Amino acid sequence: xxxxxxxxxxxxxxxxxxxxxxxxxxxxxxxxxxxxxxxxxxxxxxxxxxxxxxxxxxxxxxxxxxxxxxxxxxxxxxxxxxxxxxxxxxxxxxxxxxxxxxxxxxxxxxxxxxxxxxxxxxxxxxxxxxxxxxxxxxxxxxxxxxxxxxxxxxxxxxx
Amino acid sequence: xxxxxxxxxxxxxxxxxxxxxxxxxxxxxxxxxxxxxxxxxxxxxxxxxxxxxxxxxxxxxxxxxxxxxxxxxxxxxxxxxxxxxxxxxxxxxxxxxxxxxxxxxxxxxxxxxxxxxxxxxxxxxxxxxxxxxxxxxxxxxxxxxxxxxxxxxxxxxxxxxxxxxxxxxxxxxxxxxxxxxxxxxxxxxxxxxxxxxxxxxxxxxxxxxxxxxxxxxxxxxxxxxxxxxxxxxxxxxxxxxxxxxxxxxxxxxxxxxxxxxxxxxxxxxxxxxxxxxxxxxxxxxxxxxxxxxxxxxxxxxxxxxxxxxxxxxxxxxxxxxxxxxxxxxxxxxxxxxxxxxxxxxxxxxxxxxxxxxxxxxxxxxxxxxxxxxxxxxxxxxxxxxxxxxxxxxxxxxxxxxxxxxxxxxxxxxxxxxxxxxxxxxxxxxxxxxxxxxxxxxxxxxxxxxxxxxxxxxxxxxxxxxxxxxxxxxxxxxxxxxxxxxxxxxxxxxxxxxxxxxxxxxxxxxxxxxxxxxxxxxxxxxxxxxxxxxxxxxxxxxxxxxxxxxxxxxxxxxxxxxxxxxxxxxxxxxxxxxxxxxxxxxxxxxxxxxxxxxxxxxxxxxxxxxxxxxxxxxxxxxxxxxxxxxxxxxxxxxxxxxxxxxxxxxxxxxxxxxxxxxxxxxxxxxxxxxxxxxxxxxxxxxxxxxxxxxxxxxxxx
Numbered sequence: 001x002x003x004x005x006x007x008x009x010x011x012x013x014x015x016x017x018x019x020x021x022x023x024x025x026x027x028x029x030x031x032x033x034x035x036x037x038x039x040x041x042x043x044x045x046x047x048x049x050x051x052x053x054x055x056x057x058x059x060x061x062x063x064x065x066x067x068x069x070x071x072x073x074x075x076x077x078x079x080x081x082x083x084x085x086x087x088x089x090x091x092x093x094x095x096x097x098x099x100x101x102x103x104x105x106x107x108x109x110x111x112x113x114x115x116x117x118x119x120x121x122x123x124x125x126x127x128x129x130x131x132x133x134x135x136x137x138x139x140x141x142x143x144x145x146x147x148x149x150x151x152x153x154x155x156x157x158x159x
Numbered sequence: 160x161x162x163x164x165x166x167x168x169x170x171x172x173x174x175x176x177x178x179x180x181x182x183x184x185x186x187x188x189x190x191x192x193x194x195x196x197x198x199x200x201x202x203x204x205x206x207x208x209x210x211x212x213x214x215x216x217x218x219x220x221x222x223x224x225x226x227x228x229x230x231x232x233x234x235x236x237x238x239x240x241x242x243x244x245x246x247x248x249x250x251x252x253x254x255x256x257x258x259x260x261x262x263x264x265x266x267x268x269x270x271x272x273x274x275x276x277x278x279x280x281x282x283x284x285x286x287x288x289x290x291x292x293x294x295x296x297x298x299x300x301x302x303x304x305x306x307x308x309x310x311x312x313x314x315x316x317x318x319x320x321x322x323x324x325x326x327x328x329x330x331x332x333x334x335x336x337x338x339x340x341x342x343x344x345x346x347x348x349x350x351x352x353x354x355x356x357x358x359x360x361x362x363x364x365x366x367x368x369x370x371x372x373x374x375x376x377x378x379x380x381x382x383x384x385x386x387x388x389x390x391x392x393x394x395x396x397x398x399x400x401x402x403x404x405x406x407x408x409x410x411x412x413x414x415x416x417x418x419x420x421x422x423x424x425x426x427x428x429x430x431x432x433x434x435x436x437x438x439x440x441x442x443x444x445x446x447x448x449x450x451x452x453x454x455x456x457x458x459x460x461x462x463x464x465x466x467x468x469x470x471x472x473x474x475x476x477x478x479x480x481x482x483x484x485x486x487x488x489x490x491x492x493x494x495x496x497x498x499x500x501x502x503x504x505x506x507x508x509x510x511x512x513x514x515x516x517x518x519x520x521x522x523x524x525x526x527x528x529x530x531x532x533x534x535x536x537x538x539x540x541x542x543x544x545x546x547x548x549x550x551x552x553x554x555x556x557x558x559x560x561x562x563x564x565x566x567x568x569x570x571x572x573x574x575x576x577x578x579x580x581x582x583x584x585x586x587x588x589x590x591x592x593x594x595x596x597x598x599x600x601x602x603x604x605x606x607x608x609x610x611x612x613x614x615x616x617x618x619x620x621x622x623x624x625x626x627x628x629x630x631x632x633x634x635x636x637x638x639x640x641x642x643x644x645x646x647x648x649x650x651x652x653x654x655x656x657x658x659x660x661x662x663x664x665x666x667x668x669x670x671x672x673x674x675x676x677x678x679x680x681x682x683x684x685x686x687x688x689x690x691x692x693x694x695x696x697x698x699x700x701x702x703x704x705x706x707x708x709x710x711x712x713x714x715x716x717x718x719x720x721x722x723x724x725x726x727x728x729x730x731x732x733x734x735x736x737x738x739x740x741x742x743x744x745x746x747x748x749x750x751x752x753x754x755x756x757x758x759x760x761x762x763x764x765x766x767x768x769x770x771x772x773x774x775x776x777x778x779x780x781x782x783x784x785x786x787x788x789x790x791x792x793x794x795x796x797x798x799x800x801x802x803x804x805x806x807x808x809x810x811x812x813x814x815x816x817x818x819x820x821x822x823x824x825x826x827x828x829x830x831x832x833x834x835x836x837x838x839x840x841x842x843x844x845x846x847x848x849x850x851x852x853x854x855x856x857x858x859x
Contacts, residue, residue, distance in 0.1 A: 025431060033386075033429060038378035039371020041549075043500045044581040048792040051500055079371030092369040099361060099758055102766055103232030104368030105501045105549030111369060130800045137792060139500050139550045140232045141769025142762065143803035 008072045012037070013081025019068070027071055028052045028063035031078060039079035039108045043137070050136030053109035054078045060116045062135075079108035082115065091115050094153035095146070102140035110136050114150045123154055188216040188293060188332040190286040213265060214243060214286040216294065220314055220329030222247055222254045224283050227267035228275035229259030229545030230364065231521055231555075232766075233822060234759035235275050237363045239283050241755055245356040246287035246348055247294075248311040249328070251363070259523045259545030272521040272551055273649065274721040274820025280755060281817045288345035290335070297334040298326055350753060350814035357814070359758030364547070373547040376504040376519045381574045384506075385414055386430040387567050388437040389577060390423040394586050394787045395643070396447030399423070403441045410436040417570045424567045426575055434580075449785040450642040456491050456595045459617045462640035470624045473631030478610035482601025486667050490598070490659035491847040492618070492830075493779035495591035495648050496789065498797050501549020502584035505561040506576045507568035513540045514569065518561045521551040529558030530565045541565075552770070553647035554588055585795055586787040590780050591648025592641065594618035596659035600667055601631075608667065608682060615656060617641060622653025622827060625660050626689050626719045627682035643782065649770065650823035653720045654830065658848060661716035661831030666844060675715050675835065676702055688750045688813070689724040693717050695809050696726035696748035710734070711743075712840025718827035722819030723751040725764075727828035729804075731836035738852030742772055742802070742833060747825045748809040752816035763822045765806050771829030773798040777849050 007018045012035060021030055031037045031054065040063055043051030047062035054063045055077040056070065082089040088096070091114050101107045110133065117124055117132040124132065129150050138146070189212035215223045224243045230236045240254040257263050270278045291311050298316035299306040302324065309316050316331055318324035350357055367373035392399065404423050408416040412432025417424045423440065427433035479485060506517040507530075514534060520526050523543040531538040548555065564577035579587065594617050601610035611629040617639040624634050668675040676697050683690040696715075697703070707713050710733055717726040730744040745768050754760050777796045781788040789795035834845045843858040 029429070029431060032378075036380060037371075038374070038380070041375070041501070042377065042578070043502075044792050046581065046791055046793075049500060049581075083370055088366075088369065095369045096361060096365050099365065099762060101232075101362070101365065101368045102234070102762060103230075103499075103501070103550045104364060104373050104547060105375060105499075107368045108371040133800045137500060137797060137799065139498055139552065139770070139797060141766035141798065141803070143769060143798075143800050144765055144806060145762065147800070147803070 008068055010068075010071045010073075011075040013076070013078060021068060023067060023069035023072075025068050026064055027054065027061070027066040027068045027076070030068045031063060031076075037078050037080050041105055041108060043106070043109075048135075048137075049106070050113060051106050051109045053112045053136070055112055055116055058116065058119060060113045077112070079111060082111065089115065090156035091118065091149070091153040094149040094156060097152055098145045098149035100142055100145035100149040102142055106136060106138045110138070110146055114146070114153060117150065118154050118157055122158065124150065188290055188336040190214045190290050212286075213282055214290055216247070216290050216328055216332045216335070218329045218332050220253065220327050222249055222287075224254060224256045225264040226256065226258045226275070226279045226283070227264045227524065228270060228272050228279065229521060229523065229548050231272045231548045231551040233273055233275070233763060233820075234362060234756060235272075235279070237360065237759060238276050238280060238755040238818070240363055241356045241358070241360060242280055242284040243287040245353055246284055247291050247328070249314045251355055251360060253314055256363070260542070261523050261527045261544070262542045267522065267524050271721070271820065273822045276755065276818045277722055277752070277820055284347060285345065288347050292345045293335040293338045294328050294331045296338045297331040300338075301326070301331075301334070356755050357753070357757070357812075359756060362759070367547075375501055375547045375549050376506050376517050377576060377578045379506050379517055379546060381506070381508055384574045384576060385426045385428060385571065386433050387424050387426045387564065387575050387577045388430070388433040389563050390437055390440060390442055391583065391587060392444045393447055393785065394782075395450060395785045396444045398445040400443045400445055402443070407436040407440050410439065415571055417567050419566060419570065422563060422566055424563065424577075426567055426571055430578070447785045448642070451783045452781055455493075455593055455642065458642065459593065459595050459639040463616050463637035464639075465635060466638040467620060467636045469620055469634040469636060471633050472629070473610075475610050475612045475631045475633040478631035479599060479601040479612060482609055483604045484602040484670065485599065486602070486663070486670060487597070487599045488663055488666065488846055490596045490662065492594045492655040492658060492774070493848060494593045494643055494645070495774055495778055496585050496780055496795050497552040497554025497588065497591070497648060498585065498792075498795060499550030499552060499554060502579040502581060503555060503560045503588065504576065504578035505564035506574065507561070507564040508574040509568050509572055513542065514565050515542045515544065516561050516565055517544050517546050519548050520545060520555045520558070520561065521548065522556050522558075525556060526558040526561045529562045533562035533566055534569055552649045553591065553651070556646060557589060581792065582790045585790055589644040589646035592618045592645040592652065594652060594655035596656060598659055598663045600663060602667065602671065606671055606673060613660070615652065618652030618655045621651040622656040622718065622720055626686040627679070628685045629682060643780065650720055650826050653718065653823060654771070654774070654827045657716065657718040657827035658830045658834070661718070661828065662834050662844075662846060665714070665716075665831070665835040665838065669838070679717065686719065686724070689717060689719055689726070692724050692726040692748040692750050692809075692811060695811065696728055696746055699748065699807070699809050700728045700746050702728065707839065710840060712836040712838065714832045714835030714837070714839055716828040716831035716835060718824050720823040720827050723749060723821050723824035725749040725824035725828050727825055727832040729829070729832040729836045731833055731840060733837055733840040733855065735841055736856070738854070738856035740776060740833070740837065740850060740852075740855060742776075742804045744805045744807065745829070745832070746807045746809070748811065749821065749825060750811040750813055751821040751824075752819040753814045754810060754812045755818050757810055757812075760810060760821050761808050764808050764825050767822050767826040768806050768829055769798050769803055771826045772802050772804070772833070774848060775830040775833045775850055776802070777851065779849055
C-alpha cells in the first residue's frame with residue numbers, strides 16, 4: 001500500500017532537502033537513491049556491519065535500519081559532507097596517513113563513526129576505540145590501521 | 160566445480176614473455192606484449208581482436224597502464240603505477256591505471272587477483288622500459304645523437320651533455336611509436352636504483368576511499384536506471400516449477416516483471432519496490448537435497464575419488480613400515496563464506512545492440528563470456544567493466560548476477576542494477592571448500608622424518624605438497640561430492656593443507672621432544688627462502704629463550720603459497736574453563752620477492768592475519784535440511800575490532816625475484832600457529848577448525 005506522502009525536510013550536509021518519500025523508507029535508500037549520495041554503503045541491511053553509518057544530529061546511526069522519518073527536521077552528515085571543499089577533515093587525513101583501508105568499501109562508515117567518537121571523546125583510549133568501532137566490519141582486516149588512524153586524528157584535532 | 164581449478168598459479172619466476180611489439184595507435188605510443196605462453200588458450204585471444212596494449216604514452220605526456228585484473232583491495236593499481244613511473248621516470252601522478260575493463264585491457268589468463276602483481280607487474284615494468292628506450296631513441300633521432308646520450312627524467316627526454324635541451328615525452332610519443340625495435344629487450348632499472356617502486360607510497364585510490372567518491376558497482380547512476388530483484392530458489396534447490404508473478408507487476412513502483420524460463424525478475428523504480436513485489440510472488444520450486452552438516456566429513460570421505468598424486472618421492476609405504484615411530488592423525492576444516500562487505504552487484508546497460516555490464520567481480524573476462532552466452536551475443540558486443548570492488552577473496556568469480564542483470568536489462572531495454580542482499584551473499588554464492596586431511600608420518604632413528612603420506616579430501620591440490628625435503632613423500636588429492644556449491648576461497652585449499660601439515664609437525668616434534676622450529680629447519684634443505692624466514696621469525700621473537708607464563712602459549716607454523724614464504728609465531732592466551740582464546744600477538748616473517756610497496760605489503764599481511772583468525776577461531780558455514788543457517792553477520796561471525804592482535808612483520812625483500820602475491824602465505828600459517836600455541840599453553844591438541852570455545856573446552 002502506498003503510504004500518504006508528506007514531504008520530509010532534512011538538512012543533508014548543510015543543505016535543506018524537501019523529500020517526497022515514504023516515511024518508512026530507510027535513510028540509506030533515500031541518501032543513495034534519491035539524493036545520489038552513494039558514499040554511504042549498503043553492507044548488510046541489518047545494522048550489523050556499519051558500512052551505512054551517517055551522523056544524525058552528530059550521532060552515528062545505521063542508515064540501513066533508520067527510517068527516513070527519524071531524520072525529519074534534523075541534520076544528517078554523510079561522508080560527502082565531511083571535507084570542506086578540497087580540505088579534508090582530520091579524520092580523513094588520518095585514514096590517509098595510516099593507509100587505513102584496502103578495498104575502501106567500509107571506509108566511509110568507519111570514518112563517520114570515528115568522527116563522532118572523537119567529538120564525544122577527544123582522546124579515546126585504544127579500548128574505547130575498539131568498543132566504539134566494534135559494530136563496524138572490515139573484511140580486508142585493516143582494524144589495527146583504523147585504530148592507529150583514530151589516534152592520529154585525535155592528535156590532529158587537539159591541535 | 161572442484162576447488163583448485165579456476166586459478167592459474169603464476170610461477171615463481173613469472174610467466175614467460177613470448178612477444179612484444181609497439182602498436183601504432185592514434186594519440187601516442189602503445190606498448191603491447193603478449194603475456195601468456197603460446198600454450199595457453201588466452202594467447203590466441205591475445206593475438207586476435209582482443210589484443211590490447213599494456214601501456215600507452217599519450218601525446219599529452221600521460222602514461223596509462225592497462226591490467227586485466229581489477230583492484231579488489233590488494234593494492235594492484237598503486238603498485239602497477241609505481242612500476243610504470245619508475246621505468247619511465249615520470250611522477251606517479253602522471254600515471255593512470257585502467258583495470259578490469261574487457262574493452263581496454265589484455266585478457267587475464269586465469270590469474271588470481273591476489274597474485275596478479277606477480278604476473279602483471281613484470282610485464283608492465285618491461286613495457287615501461289621498452290617505452291622509455293623508444294622515447295629516448297626518438298629524442299636522439301631528433302637531436303641527431305646516440306640514444307645513450309639521452310635520458311628520461313620527470314616526464315622529459317633530456318640530452319645528458321646539455322640539460323637545457325629537453326622535450327616532454329608526450330611530444331615524442333608519436334615518433335617513438337614509429338621507432339624500429341632494437342634486437343634486444345629493454346634494460347630494466349636495477350631495484351637498488353629505484354626511486355618510486357620499492358617505496359611505501361600511499362594508495363593512488365586512497366583519497367577516493369576516504370571521501371566516499373570511489374564508485375562501486377551499485378554507486379553508478381546512469382540515466383533511466385531501474386532496480387531489480389530476482390526470485391531465488393530455496394538455498395540448495397534448483398528448478399522453478401511454477402510461479403504466480405503477474406500480480407507483482409501492478410505493485411507500486413514496479414516497472415515490469417520479467418519471466419524467462421528459469422529467471423523471474425522484478426524491475427522497479429526503487430530497490431524496495433522490487434524487493435517487496437518479489438517477496439509477494441508465490442513460486443514453487445523443486446526442493447534441493449536435504450543435506451545437513453552433521454556427517455559432512457564422513458560423507459566427503461565416503462564419496463572420494465582419487466584425482467591426482469603429487470610429487471611422489473621414494474617408497475612411502477616401505478618407509479612407514481620401517482620407521483621407528485609412526486604418527487597418524489586426521490584434520491578437518493569447514494566450509495567458509497567469503498563475506499566481502501560489498502555484496503555481488505551488476506549494472507547492465509544496453510547500448511545499440513551491445514551490452515555494457517559494470518560488475519563487482521575479480522573475473523571480468525569470465526563474466527563477459529557468461530553474459531554473451533546468456534544474451535546470445537558475440538563476446539565482442541559485450542563489455543564488462545570492474546569499477547571499485549569492495550573485496551572479493553576468491554568469491555567474486557561466478558557470473559550469475561551479471562548474466563541475470565544483463566537479461567533483465569535486455570528485456571526492458573534500459574539500465575538495470577541487480578545488487579545482492581547480505582542474506583543472498585551468504586547463501587547464494589559458492590563456498591570455500593570443507594576439507595578432511597589425513598597425515599601419516601614415519602620418523603627414522605635419527606629423528607628425521609623418513610615418510611610423509613598425506614591424503615587431501617575435497618579442497619584440491621594447492622599447497623598440498625609439503626615444502627619439506629622428506630625422503631619419502633606422497634600426497635594424494637581426492638575429489639569429493641560436495642554437499643554445498645564450492646569454489647575458490649582466498650588461497651584455495653592451501654590454508655587447509657597448511658593447517659593439517661603444520662599442526663601435525665608440531666605434534667611430531669612434541670612426541671619426539673624436539674623443538675618444532677628446529678625440526679622443520681632440519682627438513683628445509685630444498686626451500687632456502689622458507690628456511691630464511693623461519694630463522695628470522697625465530698630470531699626476532701627470541702624463540703629459543705622463550706618462557707611463556709601459565710595460560711599463555713606460543714605456536715609456530717610456516718607455509719609457501721603463491722610464490723611467497725611466510726613463518727608465523729602466535730602468542731595465545733587460553734582460558735581453560737571457558738575455552739576462550741585470545742590471540743595477543745602475531746609475528747610474521749615473509750619473503751614475497753621484490754616488494755613494490757612495503758607499506759601495502761604490510762597492510763596485506765596484516766589483513767591476512769585478521770582474515771586467518773576468522774577461520775581459525777569462529778567461521779564455519781552451518782547448514783541443515785538443505786538450508787544454510789549462517790545467513791547474516793550475526794550467525795556468520797567474521798573478525799571484528801576486538802580480534803585484531805598486535806602484528807609484527809619482518810619483510811624480507813628479494814629484489815632479484817619478481818614481486819609475488821603476499822596475501823596468502825601468512826594466511827596459511829595462522830590457524831596452525833594458533834592451534835600449536837593452544838597445545839603449548841594447555842597441552843590440548845586441536846585438529847578441527849574453527850578452534851571454538853566448545854572444542855577447546857571439550858578436547859581431551
